[in-house]
Amino acid sequence: MKITEYDEFVRRTDQSKDRSLGERRAISFYGLVGEIGSLLSAVKKKILSESGDAAWDQPSEEIKEELGDVLWYCYALAHAENGGRFDILRNDIELLKREIGATNERAAKIRAALNPSSREAFLAAAETFPPSPDYTFNDYQTLAFKTARTDGRTLLEVCLAVLTQLAAELLRKTLPEIELTLNTNVADRPCNTVLGEVTWHLAAVASLHHLTLDEVVCFNVEKIGFRAERGTPTALHDEGRPLHQQLPRMFEIAFVRIGPGKSRMYFEGRRLGDDLTDNASEDDGYRFHDVMHLALMAYLGWSPVIRGFMRRKRPDIDEVEDGGRAKVVEELVLKAIHSEGERQSKAVGRCQVDGHKRIFPARSTIPFSLLKTLRGWVQGLEVWKNTYWEWEDAIYTGCEIFGLLREHKQGTVHVDLLNRRATFKPVVSANVSGVTVGLGMASMNEDDAENVLSLDELSRARGTNRVADTGAAKKALLQALNLPLTASDQLDIDLLPENQISVRASGQSQDRIWAMGVVDFKVAFTVSKEGSVLCSAMAIADSALQSR
Numbered sequence: 119m120k121i122t123e124y125d126e127f128v129r130r131t132d133q134s135k136d137r138s139l140g141e142r143r144a145i146s147f148y149g150l151v152g153e154i155g156s157l158l159s160a161v162k163k164k165i166l167s168e169s170g171d172a173a174w175d176q177p178s179e180e181i182k183e184e185l186g187d188v189l190w191y192c193y194a195l196a197h198a199e200n201g202g203r204f205d206i207l208r209n210d211i212e213l214l215k216r217e218i219g220a221t222n223e224r225a226a227k228i229r230a231a232l233n234p235s236s237r238e239a240f241l242a243a244a245e246t247f248p249p250s251p252d253y254t255f256n257d258y259q260t261l262a263f264k265t266a267r268t269d270g271r272t273l274l275e276v277c278l279a280v281l282t283q284l285a286a287e288l289l290r291k292t293l294p295e296i297e298l299t300l301n302t303n304v305a306d307r308p309c310n311t312v313l314g315e316v317t318w319h320l321a322a323v324a325s326l327h328h329l330t331l332d333e334v335v336c337f338n339v340e341k342i343g344f345r346a347e348r349g350t351p352t353a354l355h356d357e358g359r360p361l362h363q364q365l366p367r368m369f370e371i372a373f374v375r376i377g378p379g380k381s382r383m384y385f386e387g388r389r390l391g392d393d394l395t396d397n398a399s400e401d402d403g404y405r406f407h408d409v410m411h412l413a414l415m416a417y418l419g420w421s422p423v424i425r426g427f428m429r430r431k432r433p434d435i436d437e438v439e440d441g442g443r444a445k446v447v448e449e450l451v452l453k454a455i456h457s458e459g460e461r462q463s464k465a466v467g468r469c470q471v472d473g474h475k476r477i478f479p480a481r482s483t484i485p486f487s488l489l490k491t492l493r494g495w496v497q498g499l500e501v502w503k504n505t506y507w508e509w510e511d512a513i514y515t516g517c518e519i520f521g522l523l524r525e526h527k528q529g530t531v532h533v534d535l536l537n538r539r540a541t542f543k544p545v546v547s548a549n550v551s552g553v554t555v556g557l558g559m560a561s562m563n564e565d566d567a568e569n570v571l572s573l574d575e576l577s578r579a580r581g582t583n584r585v586a587d588t589g590a591a592k593k594a595l596l597q598a599l600n601l602p603l604t605a606s607d608q609l610d611i612d613l614l615p616e617n618q619i620s621v622r623a624s625g626q627s628q629d630r631i632w633a634m635g636v637v638d639f640k641v642a643f644t645v646s647k648e649g650s651v652l653c654s655a656m657a658i659a660d661s662a663l664q665s666r
Contacts, residue, residue: 119335120252125203127339128193131346135197142198147292150191151285154316157184158278161323165274174271177327179490185320185329186338192313192320195288199309207258208248210314214265215244231267240264255331259321266322274326277319284316341486344506351538352508354419355439355500356432363432365415365425367535372548373406374637375528375628381405382637384548389660391427406523409531410452413516416533416540417508420501423448439500447499451492455513458488478517484510508538515540528622545612545620548638555634556657558597562590563650570606584613586651591619591641594655598639599630617641619655635659 129135134145160180167173196204218228218237229237243261247253268276286304293301324331356364372384376393383390394405408424415421422444425431431440438444459477478484489506496502519542523529526544533540567589568576579588592611596603608627612620619639623631638658643651 119332119339120254121205121207121248121258122252124189124255124335124339125193127343128190129197129203131342132194132197134194139198143195144292146191146195146198147288150188150195150316151289153184153187153191154281154285157181157188157320157323158281160184161274161278174274175326175328177329181323181327182329182334182337183341183486185324185331185334186341188320189317189331189335190338190342192316196310196313204310206310206313206317207255207262209310210318211244211247211258211261213311213314214262214318215241218265228267232265236264236266255321255335258317259325259331262318262321263325265318270326273322277323277326281316281319284312284319287312340506344510345481348507349505351417352419352504354535355503356419356430359432363430365419365421365428365430365535366533369533371412371531371533372546373409373523373528373531374546374548375632376635376637377632379405381528383408384550384637385428387549387551389662390424406520407452407456409519409523410455410512410516411448412531412533413512413519413540414448414451414501416535417512417515417538418501418504419535420499420504421448444499447495450495454488454492454495455517458485459517476517476521478514481510481514484513488513511538518542526622544622545614547614547618547620549618550638550658550660552638552658552661554656555636555659556598556600558594558599558655559653560590560593560597560655561646561650561652562586562593563648564589570603572607572610575610578612582613587643587653588613590643590651590653591655594641594653595619595621595639595657598655598657599627599634599636601627601630613641617643631657 132142134142137145160178160183164176164178164181165174192206196206217225218232218241219225240261243264247257247261249257266273283304287307288309290298290301290304290306291309298306320334321331324334354365369385371390373394374382374384376382379395381394383394391408394408411421411424415424422440425440426445456477462483463477486506489509492509493502493506519531519540522542522544528546529542529544530546531540531542562570564586567579567585570589570592571579571585575588575592576585579585588611591613592606592609593603595609595611596605601608605625605627608623608625610622614620617640619641621631621639634657636657637660640656640658642654645651
């Protein structure tokens with residue numbers, strides 16, 4: 119990759135570029151030092167692994183990733199320190215050339231430690247470096263490595279030690295004057311000089327692990343670029359199929375509470391899938407994890423599980439794409455997302471929602487390592503074509519709605535595959551054509567309604583000019599559930615279009631709904647000659663379940 123291209127990439131993807139210079143410098147200093155620590159950890163992990171002595175120099179994805187992260191912060195810091203582009207690598211070659219060619223004792227020791235042919239080859243090539251204005255990281259790596267004074271495992275250990283020293287030298291830039299005066303056991307050199315030495319040792323570590331810096335920065339661009347540079351969404355995988363084999367392009371799923379810690383999904387008035395429970399000793403809300411299937415559908419156009427529930431399988435590729443193995447992979451994907459999110463939340467004590475920690479509250483908290491792992495699991499399936507940013511969208515939105523469902527315990531998820539979007543609203547109506555298990559009727563005028571409705575209900579009803587309707591519906595619902603008027607504070611209702619109604623219940627009202635098997639409500643209105651509103655309300659149970 120060309121140095122100028124990567125330099126521009128770093129500038130474009132630097133999320134701190136609009137902050138003050140002081141903030142940018144601090145973020146870059148601490149980011150660079152932190153990533154040097156992560157690189158050392160990755161290399162040490164490789165050395166200390168079971169096959170460390172035999173395979174210490176074999177590359178790993180983690181080492182390649184950490185090398186790229188350090189390089190990114192090198193360029194970000196160079197921008198902050200120099201007020202714009204600064205050619206770290208060209209400057210380092212110039213410094214190396216002067217260092218080797220100097221007449222002092224240090225230069226003599228360096229020349230003596232270098233292989234004579236490598237030294238002469240370096241000095242000759244350095245005279246015309248860079249070979250072209252659009253030189254690459256590999257051009258620098260090949261030339262710089264000629265100045266290595268040791269080799270093999272010894273050089274790797276030297277690199278780890280020196281990178282630690284360079285990190286300490288960089289951190290001195292953040293110290294107040296009094297500390298700089300009192301703590302003088304670390305050198306004070308220009309930041310650009312230190313950055314050059316950092317990149318030299320990065321190039322050496324890469325070379326020792328049989329990696330080119332071009333490979334490293336290309337991987338880094340892929341890792342960081344997916345958040346900053348989004349393209350056109352991947353085509354839907356069932357495009358061009360008969361309609362009955364396509365996932366519906368726009369639909370809603372109602373999540374209905376049917377018991378303590380138990381929920382059910384409804385699609386087009388029919389139950390979708392099995393009843394949802396946590397399958398855990400504590401209420402961790404996992405019963406709502408099916409919303410992650412919907413998020414995968416919305417942003418990736420992929421969910422063998424929901425496709426099976428909706429009976430939208432494609433017979434010719436069922437065994438591969440829509441069958442049991444693909445479903446197992448999808449469930450593993452969801453479990454990995456939930457487990458990593460919960461692990462992070464517990465580790466950092468993130469904000470809680472209804473007693474539960476919200477997972478992945480920001481896109482930046484979704485680790486690239488998780489995205490890589492998930493894409494690795496789906497290799498060979500159609501969803502492998504989807505990009506990292508689409509995966510991130512699915513995870514972030516799915517977890518956001520998951521948190522809202524845990525908070526509200528019920529709600530409706532709207533899925534729009536055409537625009538790659540999933541949204542949530544806390545109101546719910548399953549629109550079930552089932553068995554009427556309760557019937558009520560009540561009349562109400564606007565003044566009386568104010569005695570029945572809560573302040574929140576009144577506010578929402580006034581916003582739609584349906585105060586009397588809402589009051590009559592609430593009183594009729596209490597009758598349908600055979601509950602006294604004093605239980606009105608245990609019902610919170612919203613009138614929806616087409617005479618549908620959303621009910622949030624608590625206390626004995628909720629227990630009564632569960633005992634009756636109610637999953638939906640219907641209301642109808644008429645207006646009397648006197649102007650009051652008459653409401654008929656029905657409590658509906660699922661006939662498909664009642665018949666069992």
